[in-house]
Amino acid sequence: MTVDLVVMGGRVYVEGSLFEAGVAVDDGRIVKVAKEAHLPNADLKVNASGLLVLPGLIDCHVHLRDQGLAYKEDFYTGTCSAAVGGITSVLDMPNNVPPTNSKEALLKRMERARNRVVVNVGFYVAPPEKPEALKDLLRLGAFGVKLNLLRPIGGVDLTPPRIVKVLGQASECSIPALIHAEDRFMVMERSPKDLYQLAKAHTIKAERKSVAELLTLNTWGAKLHFCHLTSSTSISLVCKARRSRIPVTCEVTPHHLLLGLDSLKKHGAIAFYEPPLRGLRSVIGLQRRVASGDVDVIASDHAPHDPSKDKEVEDPFKVAPGSPGLEVMVPLVMTLVTRGLIGLERAVAMMSENPARIFGIKRKGSVKPGYDADLTLVDMKLEGVIDPAKFKSKAKYSPFKGWRVKGLPVITMVAGRVLAERGEVYAKGGEGRILRRSYCG
Template structure:
């Protein structure tokens, strides 16, 4: 492969910002330093003072393949991801069929090979009746085991207490959980359906999928992890109430040890709140629900204060037509990968986060948490997954959306930063205007 030299960049990495250059050779970062000289035939990119970040690692996406590909697929959604500066993704198991054994897991890796524009990993799912498959899982083949401790599709709601306890006891990888208490949600849904009838709307969604349901389920997950010493990662924290369950401080402590129990929130919980339902309705209907402005503010502070360890998307596309159905029939989830990083950078412009913190939560922490091999940092010898960001405003337009669903909840939003370039494994994948080259994503490796 030819080499590329990026000069005059502001490199953001491991809590520091440095002015310098970076050389890409054979798909990896070959050199980092000031004043690197261009070699004959080398492609030179003048960053002109723009930010150079490690490519983002999204630990929670639903790319809808197999079985739901009318909404999205590995090819389309990974294209949207690299346009947004996301160079690696970890895809959820609630597909059709669900990813409940090693054979189906491998079939997803086979489907991604040669089609994914970003690097990929696939979670193993848990159900009430696949404990033996979980116990026999090769920990190098999946970033983690996904446990739905709340409502889910198909056979993936684990509500048998003995099975749940055994999964936490025997999991060979980190457990990641969706925490909402299903009986509480079902009771509230019935109550609100009787109360509102046809007038029921997305504005009642945060009441039906309540903070109490989130807290009860998260408390159960944390208690099981403490009982068994399980590495637990609680996904998409949506309430201020749950934050007391998690330890404040860096994911990797000063003594080199790692937090046992960690938390993630998602970009939509930091950019939307209850007041946005009146404008966006079902377009921001998701599980768990977007809640109050006070929750949004508390979650943002928790990211800054290292209570929340990871920032992700929970990218979950549905067609426009599906989202136009009445509230009770409209599916939950929204497409986010293309604009997640620039949405997070708005928090930098607003003075709520430092750019080093965005990089920590979106790149370093997922690599640390899931033992990702040689990605997530600007380090010599690591894979050249890079994103160049420039502080040039742009407005999100529907015609620019690359996800198969063709819409974004951010349409009409003006962001103050844009993605100027994305490299995946050393190959330019996005040039700021369009996709470049052929799919170049690789299967992620996990150092376990």
């Protein structure tokens, strides 16, 4: 038997442990994981000597822009950014222009992405104007419905009755509801005069209240996924709900995990996020929650902007929140692993196994026969410096500029094809796949 490809010489991550082994790939799937002597012959061999062979890493929270926001990012540049960052699959948020909240909008977005993406891409949707239209969106393979309680998407007012209805439909279709948990009325009641005061207006109390409200409104028992939580107290509510057998998960971002509010003073608008950066106590609390296993996912919240149009403005309310994150997430997390702050098992769970499980991404998140040959090869001894000028993203800025990192992705593979190696993209647009979630309703 001769297969298409063998990855050999590395240490393969299989269900929580590392093994000196190789991976045989045929027709885009893993067919065998074994010692080199027991692997079949192959048309092509990839030398993974000195590298960890991890299941393809998944970023379940990205904003790929394109369409009316293509000046910030497009499907090709965004997925090239993912590829060099060691990410094999991404899930795209719906707050686009036009918003992804109708059957027509979702189909157009999928079609536009089809011949442009380099890695695998799936899509979320926002609640449509007509509540009964949500199921039609979900039948097309959306991976979840996003409820942004701070900035409702597409002009749909998320009143408690509407939220309950959306959660009921999500429960019926067995898909997650993703929550941006900030009480907008608590945020709006303040009158900030500058960006720092605006960040302070987004209080932890507003986040915690929103988390508590959604858990109370979830009478249907829908799967809830809280995006980019910033405080240990919010995560404690999630943990309490889990103990009551409520299906709820949560994520944190590298910027909330590693940057404090002082970064906003240092970097200005490029370090402004929603929810914002917090104080040192919150940062330490998040790190402890991640290390303990209370956090399910680390996601980048890749949110690229054109700094000249979106960041360099005087009115703090017009500053676009977010920064590009696809090229820094894996190096930052692996640096935490090399420093002993997070175990490798936790890192792989949060960036591969758990996203695949939570969002129902089939045949992803593990290195074993029958799974797609999506692999991320990491050199845990390789060091580097974050340089936004070298980003593949259109957005060439980052509050992590100049940070030293150790543990870098060097080869990214999707379906057994090498998409990127050591910062260079070898794939063409269209080599990534459009992912669709199976409809259960």
